[in-house]
Every structure is written in structure tokens, then in C-alpha cells.
Amino acid sequence: MTQTPIGRFRFMDQQNVNLDGFATPDAELGLIAFDSPHDPTPSISIHNGEVIEMDGKTVDQFDTIDEFIALHGLNIPVAEEAMAIDSLQFAREIVDPNIPRAHIVHMASGMTPAKLAEVLAKLSAAELVIAMTKLRSRRTPSNQAHVTNRSDDPLLLAADAATAAAFGFREIETTVPVAGDAPSNAIAVSIGAAVASPGMLVQCSVEEAAELEMGMRGLVSYAETVSLYGTEQIFVDGDDTPWSKAFLTSAYASRGIKMRVTSGGGAEALMGGAENCSMFYLEARCVSLARAIGSQGVQNGGIDSAAVAGSVPGGVRSLMAENLMVMVRNLEACTGNDALMSESDVRRTSRTHPIFIGGSDFICSGFGSIQRYDNMFGPSQWNSEDIDDFLAMQRDWGVDGGLRTAQEPEVVRLRRRATEAVTAVYSWLGLGDFTSAWAEQAIDAAGSKDVPDSDLMLPLSASRTILDTNVTMLDVITALAETGFDVEAERCLDMLKARVAGDYLQTAAIFDEDMNVLSLVTDPNVYSGPGTGYRPSEKRQQEIDTIRQQKSVSDIRNEQATFVTDDLRVLGEAEVSHDPRDVVIGVSPATGREIWQTLSGISVSDALRELLAGLEEEGCVGRIVRINDTVDLGMVGLQAARMSGSGISIGLQAKGTALIHRRDLAPLANLELYSVAPTLDKELYRLMGINAGRHAKGATPEPMRNPYSDEAIEARYHTRVVGLVAIERDCSSSAAPETMEVDR
Amino acid sequence: MTQGFSGKDSGDVTVAAIRQGDITIDDVRIHPETLEHQAQVAEQHGNPQLAANFRRAAELTSMPDEYVLGLYDALRPGRSTQEQLTKHAEELEARGAVRNAELFRQAASAYARRGLTAK
Known part of the structure; x- marks a missing residue:
């Protein structure tokens, strides 16, 4: 009989992390990150310049992956020396800033898959970060976005592609829920990207041959969905061999199209063909093959x-080590953080964060820049709801994660132009007509659910026409130019001309916004310790540091100015009272001058009205006195108490913090305190008035309690507090205390 | 100035020329000499495999899209007999595509040994 667990465990079981599956390691199933007992011991034998034995297998035992690597993948002249290096020693060289990247990649070029797996498994998490900083190919980090939607809506695709570019992504990957829609998607995303920026790389992920065909027509500018697997059985199940993939790779290059392959630890285990090997060793085979x-x-x-x-244990570390292995192989690393790997926000952040700090050629190989429900690859590790989080993380760490803040008016302009450009091109090419209602919905939409007017048949019929009438990017450029989208026509042409020049075929190439190629060749990563390697330019650092939510004191001052009222006014210099019913409400210097609303959102006047009413309930007479020469609430309260006939006062800062003071107490002491201004409501101010009245009468009231909140009150309000205190300081002077009144 | 596959200078490929219908897809395709240049750059940057890829690619530039797609399909598992793969190799050799021919020869042998030829 199962017993119900105790409350502590029932509560823990309900947390999101427990929706994730955790597997007991099982090498037989390939459910093991590193070091399966069946992983081979690194070895190599070379005879007459040919590999005759590798990682424990002789030539006759080679599968096609071994054979291809042995024939093409190893730098034979360096192999014996490289294989003889102690693995721990090489691991140390990898993180040593004094050993140049060039030496590491040179020696690694002679290492077998098992050797490199053995080396990289020795790096701790922190060492992986340093190694990534040092070893990635391109100096400048970047990021890739997914832009897709459930309806393959061309207007929404274009608007979202433009938006992704506005947020700083330099590569966009789209795909289709309906295979036949692919050409339409490729054109819509290419146009939308061109609206926002020159040099946007665009791909449309579909079946290998179909993807190549779109590339040949110029409809996309790179390819990525060229999958490699670490075991022969799974490779063949994927309908390819190392030779067909090698040929495909050349086919792309033959048309001047950038391309990278896809692999990833766990794929073989997931497909039931891991051959008892660890995920990391199988991935080492993929990377060697790449x-x-x-x-x-x-x-x-x-x-x-x-x-x-x-x-599995160490699995997340192995994912990062895979990425590093790509870098050590002197290749472009597009470092995952793609498919969502956890229901837990904490775990998914933890999985990405070291890579984010270390920096890679593409931090995410698919940041879902659109709604999760619109992501036709499935939800990503990072999605549109996380863009502001990601921007804040960049700002927190001063790290370039490839993104930047986009201002709303600019995004509106881009989305409008993107829909207009697609509408014009589709109409000109006879691919379809869009209604203005549809366009308006697409401009405003957070996702495809906000575009009820989209016609699901249009992308399909447009795609048929594209294929039947052999539409190429040249036709799209003509249509753009004929319909007045000259800038976009030029940008699309620049992407075609890029493939004639071929510079972006080199390792880790992207374009900056001036169409300069940044790659291993033109922007090499050279890291040799602090003060070297990638440092954001001043302009780029400004982009990272400046998010749209940030507020200055003048922003807060302007915001307060919108709450000005005339129901609070100064009567004249305040005097000391001897009336035992007199309770002074001391207010801070900015009261009635610059601060009109408290942090909880109720007006200063309302807070005062409640305090006065509470005092009245107890038969006391409240008197508002502005203390001009201090911003410290304790001092405000104490000065007020010294003017008060009863010797009791209330101190109120305009931001809402309040206390009850007595004239014989030390300045920083008090009788009662509301320290958390954002949580105060009118009722609580009323209660403070009542309690002050009772103190004035010599009674001992039940102390007020600050309301409890489990929200990050400090995160929400502290910046505002700093600004409001600065305003208080600006308002303070040596002026004598003044009596004020508030309309009741 | 870089030349497209057709020999047209990249500088002559303008939006205006496209509108006049003067530009074909061959004008915006890479030239084999450009790939050879990129192969040399890749070699200088420590990646002879990337260089080899660019050189195989250079051989494919002159082949029509359908032919290239057909060759890719022939290399997929179980599509071709060993003889068919060898025949492709001979054809490629005759076209001067010696590197791709070598790839097909290797595939013919590896596929036969590993049971990946057409049944």
C-alpha cells in the first residue's frame, strides 16, 4: 500500500522541475552522458599515411562513420603526436590562456573521436566556460531566431522576421507545419528580414533535397538541417550515409550557399540505436564526421x-562540452539552447547560462522569437516571452548574447512595412492577395491566434505557383523593385551577390549590418586572458546596457508630474502646539512639491486624508506640517513630534513610508513603522491614524503589522525608491516647517 | 571584382539590370575559381577538409541542379548498386569531377562492405 508522502514532499512534488523526466543511467540504452564502459579507448595506428586502426577497431571492423573519418577527418601528419599527448595535459592546455587557440585546434585535428571525448570530459563546468571564450571561431558572438507560425501566414512571418532582426538576431530559421508551404515561407521570411536589416541569413528547414532546391533558387541563404548521427544504424535510418552528406555539403557550396550540419547528444539513445555508447562519445563521432x-x-x-x-547525471555539462568540441575542431558552433529541455525556468536558465557567458558563434541555434504555440519546431529553450529576460541578463552581466532592445514605434514601422512588402510582392508575382484587415491583424499580433483573418490555403497555392512558374529570388527582387521596395530589393540582391563572392562560406560567417562578413577569417577569436578576446564596442555596450524599461530620476519626476493636484497646499509657517489632542503629521520635503503618488499607487493626499480621519476617530486633531530640512523619515517624525501638543506624531514620506514617533525617542527609534510602502492601502493608513491617536491618549494600541508579500517587492520598487529619495533631497532646504492642508 | 558562374562581373548585377531581365540565376551563382580561392583561404586557416569540400563543390558548379540532386539521391542508402555507384564515378571522372568521382568510388566500396547498396 502506498502511503501519501508528508506535506513537505507533496509540496516539492508539485514543483515544475518534477514534470521533467530523470533517468537512471543505463549504458546499455545509451542513457549515460560520459564514459560508457563500452566507449572505446582512444587509439590510432597509421601505416603508409593511412589509418589502419582507430579507437579500438581495425579497418575491416570500421562502420561507414569510422571509415569516412579515417579517410578524410584526421590530420595524419600530426595524428601520432596528438594521440600521444596525455589527455589531462591537453585538457589543461585548452583552458590555459597562454596556449594559443591555433595550437589547440592544430593538435586536435589529429585526435580521434574517442581521444577528444576523453580530453573534453575532463573539463569542469567553469573550465568549459573559459574554454568556450577562448576557442570559439568567431570573435563576435551572435544569435539565431526561429520565425514560424501555425498557419504559415506570410504576413505574420514577414512581420515576425523583421521583428527578430530588430531585436538583433542575425540568422533566422523558419520551417513549416505544412510541407507544401515551404517556398512561400522562405520568401516571406526573406522579405521580412530584408525590411529590417541588410545581411540577414535565412533558412527554411525541410527535407534535405527540398531545402537544397530552395537554396538553388536563391530563396534561402543558408542551410542547417543536415543531420549527422553517431551510429551507422541511426544514420541510415535517417536516409543518409557519410558519403551522401559529404556530397550534399559540396552541393550547397557549389551554389555558394552557407551550410552547417546538425547533431546532438542523446539522439541515438532516443532512437534506440546507441550501441551501448555514451552520448558524448557518439557526439564526438558526429563532430569528427562534420x-x-x-x-x-x-x-x-x-x-x-x-x-x-x-x-542523466552530467548530461547538461555534456551538452556544453559537445559545443566546445565543435570549437576545438575549428568549426562554427551553433550551440543548441534550441528545443525546450525542461519545464523548469530555473533548469533551462541554468542549462543556457554558462554558454551565454562564455559566448559562442550562435548562443541559441533557435531562440523562439515567436509565441511558443507558433513555434513549428516545438517550443524553444527561450521564447518570445523571454526576450526581455534575455536582454536583462545581457545587461546584468555586461554580456553580448547577440540581442538588443527594440523600441515599439520602430517595430510597428517595420512590421507594417514587412506586411506591405509581402503584399506587394505576392500580388505582383500572382501568388495571392491579402486583405487589409489581415495585414492589420498581422502587424498587431503577438501570435497567429491574433490573426483570425489569415487564409490557410494562400501559402499552399502561393507555393505551388512558385514551384510551377519557377520563381527565383531574382523574381522576388524584381517584384520588390517594381512595387517601390527599393531598399529591400537591394538587400535581397546583396544576399545573392554574397554567394557569388563566397566569403560567407568560410567558418562561422555572419554579416553585420553593413554587410561585412564576420568569420573565422575576418573576425578571428584571439583570447589570451583578461583584457583580450571579444569586448563589445562602446556602441554595442550601450545597446546591451540600455533596455527600454530603465528609468532615470527625470523619468520618475515626469511620471509624478502627471499626478499633480491642487488639493494639497501650504498655509504658512508652522508653530508648536500645546493642545494635548494635537498630533502632527510630519511630511517630507517633496510633499506638495514634486511627489504626489505613493509607491502603492494611492495619492499622498489620500494617505493624509486617511491618517487625519483615523486621528479624528480617536478624538485627536491632526495637523499636517512639512518638514523641509531632512529627507530622513525618523527625523521628519521626531521634528513633528516635537511640534506636536501630544508629543506624538506621524511621519510620512511622500513615497508612502510612514511611522509613529514620540518626542522623547531617539531619531531612529519609533513606536510603529510601515516600512514596505508599496503594500500599503488606505485602510492601513487609517489604522495608523487610529493608533497614533491612541498613543496620544496614553493608551497602548495593538501594533499594526506590515502586510506580508512573497513578491520581489524590492526588485520592483528599489530603483524607484532611489529616484524618489533623490527628488526629496532636491526639494529639501533650510526652510522652516510649514503647515499644510488637504481638501477633505 | 568577383565574377558569377556565367562570367558576369558582380558589379554589373544590379536591381536595374534584374528589372530589365538581363540577369539569370547563373549570374548570381558562384564561379569555380572563387571556390578554389575560398579553398585556399580555408587551408590557410587550418581546415583542409573545408578546402576539400570547396574543391568538390567547384567541380559541381557546372552541373545542372537536377543532376546534382540526382547524384545526392544516388548516394543515399539502398538507392544504388555498387555498379551504379561506380558508373556514376566514371561519369563524374569524364566530366573532370575527379574528386567527386573518388567520393563515389569510396562509397561504392564502403556501401558494398556494409550492406548499404540497393538490393
Whole structure:
């Protein structure tokens, strides 16, 4: 009989992290991150310049992956020396800032998959971060966005592509829920991207041959969905071999199209074909193969199987080590953080954060820049609801994660222009017509659910026309130019001309917004310790530091100015009273001058009215006196108490913090205190008035309690507090206390 | 100035020329000599495999899209017999695509050994 667990465990069981699956490690199933007992011991034998034995297998035992790596993947002249290096020693060299990247990648080029797996498994989490900083190919980090939606709505795709570019993404990956829609999606995203920025790389992820065909027509500018697997069985199940993938890689290059391959730890285990090996060793085979077939880069770090890796001990570390392995192989690293690997916000942040700090060629190989429900790859590790979080993280750490703040009016302008451009091009090419209602919905939409007027058949019929009439990017450029979208026409043409120049075929190439290629060749990463490597330019640091939510004192002053009222006024110099019923409410210097609303959102006047009413209930007479020469609430209260006939006072800062003081107490002492102004309501101010009245009469009232809140009150209000206190300080002077009145 | 596959200078490929219908897709395709140049750059930057890829690619530039797609399909598992793969290799060799021919020869041998040829 199962017993119900105790409350502590019932409560813990309900937390999001417990929706995640955690697997008991099982090497037989490949459910093991590092070091399966079946992983081979690194080895190599070379005879007459040819590999005759590798990682415990002789040539006749090689599967196709071994064979391809042995034939193409290893730098034979360096292999024996590289394999003889002690693995721990090489691991140390990897993190040593005094050993240049060039030396590391040179020696690694002679290492077998098992050797590199053995080396990189020795790095701790912190060492992975340093190694990534040092070893990635491109100096400048970047990021990739997913732009998709449930209805393949071309207007929404274009608007969202423009939005992604506005937020700083330099690569956009789209895909389709309906395979036949692919050409339409490719065109819509390319146009939307061109509206927002030059040099946006665009791909449309579909079946390998179909993707290549779109590339040949110029409809997309790179490819990524070229999957590699670490076991032959799964590779063949994927309908490819190392040779077909090598050929495909060359086919892309033959049309001047950038391309990277995709792999990721856990994929083989997920498909039931891990051959008893660890995820990391199998991924080491994929990465070796990626280099061997001549791919310039790899998207890895679990990708679709990230959650499988995440389910075993050390799995998340292995995902990052996979990314690092790509860098050590001198390739472009598009570092996962793609498919959502946990229901827990804490875990998914933890999984990404070291890579975010270390910096990679693409932090995410698919940041879901759109709604989760619109992500046709499935929800991402990071989604549109996280963009502000990501921007705040960049700002917190001063880290360049590839994103920047976009201002709302600019995004509106871009979304409008993107929908107009797509409407014009589709109409000109005879691909379809959009209603203005549809366009308006797409401009405003947070996601496709906000676009009820979209016609689901349009993308499909547009795509058929594109294929039947052999529409290429040249036709799209003509349509853009003919309909007045000259800038976009030029930008789309620049992307075609980029493939003639071929510079963006080099490792880790992206374009900056001036169409300069940033790559291993033009923007090499050279890190040799603090003060070296990538440092954001002053302009870029400004982008990272300046988020739209930040507020200055003048912003807060302007905000307060919108709450000005004339129901609070100064009567004249205040005097000391001898009336035992007299209770002074001392208010701070900015009261009636610059601060009109308390942090809880109720007006200063209302707070005063409640305090006065509470005093009245107890038969006391409240008197408002502005203390001009101090911003300290204790001093405000004490000065007020010294003027008060009863010797009791209430001190109120205009931001809402309040206390009850007595004239014989030390300045920082008090009788009762409301310290958490944002949580105060009218009722509580009324209660403070009542209690002050009771103190004045010599009674001992039941103390007030600050309301409890489990919200991050300090995070919400502290910046505002700093601003309001600065305003109080500006308002303070040596002026004598003044009597004020408030309309009741 | 970079030349497209057709030999047209990249500088002559303008939006105005496209509107006049003077530009074909071959004008915005990469030239094999450009790929050879990129191969040399890749070699200088420590990646001979990327260089080899660019050189295989250079051989494919002159082949029509459908032919290239057809060759890719032929290399997929279980699509071709060993003889068919060898025949492709001979064809490629005849077109001067010696590196791709070598790839097909290797595939013919590896597929036969690993049971990946067409049944």
C-alpha cells in the first residue's frame, strides 16, 4: 500500500522541475552522458599515411562513420603526436590562456573521436566556460531566431522576421507545419528580414533535397538541417550515409550557399540505436564526421534530444562540452539552447547560462522569437516571452548574447512595412492577395491566434505557383523593385551577390549590418586572458546596457508630474502646539512639491486624508506640517513630534513610508513603522491614524503589522525608491516647517 | 571584382539590370575559381577538409541542379548498386569531377562492405 508522502514532499512534488523526466543511467540504452564502459579507448595506428586502426577497431571492423573519418577527418601528419599527448595535459592546455587557440585546434585535428571525448570530459563546468571564450571561431558572438507560425501566414512571418532582426538576431530559421508551404515561407521570411536589416541569413528547414532546391533558387541563404548521427544504424535510418552528406555539403557550396550540419547528444539513445555508447562519445563521432565531410559548422548541444541528455547525471555539462568540441575542431558552433529541455525556468536558465557567458558563434541555434504555440519546431529553450529576460541578463552581466532592445514605434514601422512588402510582392508575382484587415491583424499580433483573418490555403497555392512558374529570388527582387521596395530589393540582391563572392562560406560567417562578413577569417577569436578576446564596442555596450524599461530620476519626476493636484497646499509657517489632542503629521520635503503618488499607487493626499480621519476617530486633531530640512523619515517624525501638543506624531514620506514617533525617542527609534510602502492601502493608513491617536491618549494600541508579500517587492520598487529619495533631497532646504492642508 | 558562374562581373548585377531581365540565376551563382580561392583561404586557416569540400563543390558548379540532386539521391542508402555507384564515378571522372568521382568510388566500396547498396 502506498502511503501519501508528508506535506513537505507533496509540496516539492508539485514543483515544475518534477514534470521533467530523470533517468537512471543505463549504458546499455545509451542513457549515460560520459564514459560508457563500452566507449572505446582512444587509439590510432597509421601505416603508409593511412589509418589502419582507430579507437579500438581495425579497418575491416570500421562502420561507414569510422571509415569516412579515417579517410578524410584526421590530420595524419600530426595524428601520432596528438594521440600521444596525455589527455589531462591537453585538457589543461585548452583552458590555459597562454596556449594559443591555433595550437589547440592544430593538435586536435589529429585526435580521434574517442581521444577528444576523453580530453573534453575532463573539463569542469567553469573550465568549459573559459574554454568556450577562448576557442570559439568567431570573435563576435551572435544569435539565431526561429520565425514560424501555425498557419504559415506570410504576413505574420514577414512581420515576425523583421521583428527578430530588430531585436538583433542575425540568422533566422523558419520551417513549416505544412510541407507544401515551404517556398512561400522562405520568401516571406526573406522579405521580412530584408525590411529590417541588410545581411540577414535565412533558412527554411525541410527535407534535405527540398531545402537544397530552395537554396538553388536563391530563396534561402543558408542551410542547417543536415543531420549527422553517431551510429551507422541511426544514420541510415535517417536516409543518409557519410558519403551522401559529404556530397550534399559540396552541393550547397557549389551554389555558394552557407551550410552547417546538425547533431546532438542523446539522439541515438532516443532512437534506440546507441550501441551501448555514451552520448558524448557518439557526439564526438558526429563532430569528427562534420569536420571530415567539410562542413564549416555544427549545430549541436542536444537539439531535439537535449532533454534526453538532461535526464542523466552530467548530461547538461555534456551538452556544453559537445559545443566546445565543435570549437576545438575549428568549426562554427551553433550551440543548441534550441528545443525546450525542461519545464523548469530555473533548469533551462541554468542549462543556457554558462554558454551565454562564455559566448559562442550562435548562443541559441533557435531562440523562439515567436509565441511558443507558433513555434513549428516545438517550443524553444527561450521564447518570445523571454526576450526581455534575455536582454536583462545581457545587461546584468555586461554580456553580448547577440540581442538588443527594440523600441515599439520602430517595430510597428517595420512590421507594417514587412506586411506591405509581402503584399506587394505576392500580388505582383500572382501568388495571392491579402486583405487589409489581415495585414492589420498581422502587424498587431503577438501570435497567429491574433490573426483570425489569415487564409490557410494562400501559402499552399502561393507555393505551388512558385514551384510551377519557377520563381527565383531574382523574381522576388524584381517584384520588390517594381512595387517601390527599393531598399529591400537591394538587400535581397546583396544576399545573392554574397554567394557569388563566397566569403560567407568560410567558418562561422555572419554579416553585420553593413554587410561585412564576420568569420573565422575576418573576425578571428584571439583570447589570451583578461583584457583580450571579444569586448563589445562602446556602441554595442550601450545597446546591451540600455533596455527600454530603465528609468532615470527625470523619468520618475515626469511620471509624478502627471499626478499633480491642487488639493494639497501650504498655509504658512508652522508653530508648536500645546493642545494635548494635537498630533502632527510630519511630511517630507517633496510633499506638495514634486511627489504626489505613493509607491502603492494611492495619492499622498489620500494617505493624509486617511491618517487625519483615523486621528479624528480617536478624538485627536491632526495637523499636517512639512518638514523641509531632512529627507530622513525618523527625523521628519521626531521634528513633528516635537511640534506636536501630544508629543506624538506621524511621519510620512511622500513615497508612502510612514511611522509613529514620540518626542522623547531617539531619531531612529519609533513606536510603529510601515516600512514596505508599496503594500500599503488606505485602510492601513487609517489604522495608523487610529493608533497614533491612541498613543496620544496614553493608551497602548495593538501594533499594526506590515502586510506580508512573497513578491520581489524590492526588485520592483528599489530603483524607484532611489529616484524618489533623490527628488526629496532636491526639494529639501533650510526652510522652516510649514503647515499644510488637504481638501477633505 | 568577383565574377558569377556565367562570367558576369558582380558589379554589373544590379536591381536595374534584374528589372530589365538581363540577369539569370547563373549570374548570381558562384564561379569555380572563387571556390578554389575560398579553398585556399580555408587551408590557410587550418581546415583542409573545408578546402576539400570547396574543391568538390567547384567541380559541381557546372552541373545542372537536377543532376546534382540526382547524384545526392544516388548516394543515399539502398538507392544504388555498387555498379551504379561506380558508373556514376566514371561519369563524374569524364566530366573532370575527379574528386567527386573518388567520393563515389569510396562509397561504392564502403556501401558494398556494409550492406548499404540497393538490393
